[in-house]
Amino acid sequence: MAASKFAQNEQKLSGWKSWGLVILVLILGSILTFKVLEPVKVLPRIDLSPGFIFRDQFGEKKTNEYYRGKITVINFAFTNCKESCAATYEKMSALQTALQASTSSYIQTMLITISLDPQRDQAEQLIAASEAYSLPKTVIYWDFLSGDVILTRYVVEGGFGLPYFNPAENGNEGVDYQIEFEPRFFLVDGWGIIRAEYNTEEFEVEQVMSDINLLNQEYQYSDGPGRMAYEAAHLFGCYP
C-alpha cells in the first residue's frame, strides 16, 4: 500500500519535472530562435554624441538639445576646402535627395555639417555652401554650423574622436590654408546617441537610408508591447 502511494507520488513528481523541462526548453528555444532568426534588427547604441553650441548659416543658435527627437547625419568640412570635402558634400547631397524622395520616414531627419574652420566660416560662407550643395526647397533641412574655435576642437576631436589639423590655430596659416582631416559621417538618433559611423567609402546612400529606416522602425514600434522585442534585440546584439 505504502509502496503504491510512493510510486504514485513518484509518478506525480516526474510529471511536474516533465512540465518544468518542457517550459525550460520552450524558454531557451524562444531565446535561441530570437538570437538566430533576429526578427527585430537594431543599430547598436555606440556612444553619446557630444554636446555643442554652434550657429547655423542663418546665425541661429543650434545646440545638441535642438536636435533631440530628430535623426541627424553629421559630417565635417570647411567651405574653403579644395579636394577632401568634395566627395563628402556630394554624398550628403545625394542623401538629402534620397531622403526627400522617401516616404517612409516616421520622424524628421536632418543633415548637419560642422565647420572645422570657424575662423573663416562665418554666416556668409555657410550660406554660400548651403546654396551650393543643399536642395533649394526641401523639408530635409541641412544645417551648416560653425562656432568657437576651442569648443569646435572639443566637440570634433574630444567628442567625435576625429583628429584634425587646423594651421590657423597655431597662427601659421599663410594664405588659402587647408585643414587636414579624415572625413567621417555619424548617424545620431533622437536621444543623442551615435548609432552608426562611416568613412567616405562606407557612406553609400542606400546603406545610410537602410540604417535610417531601422531607426525609424525602432521609434515607431518600440513603444508599448514592441519595446520588449527591441530591448531584447539590443541585449542580444541583433545588428544588421
Next chain:
Amino acid sequence: MSAAETNLPKKTLGWPKLLAALVILAILLAGIPLLVKRLQPHQFSGMLLQSPDKAADFTLMSHDQQEVSLSDFRGKVVAIYFGYVSCPDICPVTLANLRLARNLLGEQGNDVQVLMITVDPERDTPEIMAEFIAHFDPTFIGLSGDLNQTAEIAIQYGVYFEKQETSSVLGYLVDHTATVMVIDPDGYLRLVIPFGTTGKEMAADLKYILEH
C-alpha cells in the same frame, strides 16, 4: 473489464481537495505573470549603450577641496550629473530622484556614487557646493573646474551649457542638458537617463547595472 474494477466507488473531490486545487490554480495564475516578468528583459527607463570605449576620465576639485578623478570610483557605479546650485527646478528634482534611487537600493546603494559637476563654476564655490549637496545626500560629491575644463568634460558626455542673462533675482541662469550618465564599475558609460525619470525607475536601472 473486471468486476472488481467496475465496483470501485466513484471518486469525487471533497471540499478540502477542491479548495486546495483552487488555491494552487490561483497561485499558478498569479505566478505566470510574475514568471514572465522575471524572464523578460529589463525595461530600461534610460538608454543602455554598448560603448566600446571607457568613459572619458577627468579630474576636478570636490566640494571638500580634494582632487577627485572618475577613475577613483572603479568598482562602483557612478551617476554623473551636470547642474548648478542656483538651478531653480531641474537640478534639485534630479538630485532628489538620485537620492531616492540610492535609498531604494538599500545596501546596494552604497555601491552607487553620485557626482554633480557644476556648470556654473563662477558662482559655485566649494563652500556653496558643500552646503547644497548636504541637502540631498552627504555621500554625493560636488565637483568643479574652470569654465574651459568643464566645457571639455561636458561636451564628451553629450552635455552643453550656456549662461542666460535673466531679470530673475537668482541672477543669470545656465541652460544645460539635464541627463544623468551612468558609468559601470569597469568605467564604461552604460546608461543615459533622461530628465523626468523617477527615482524608482532610476533605482531599477541602477540595480540592473549593479547586477550585470
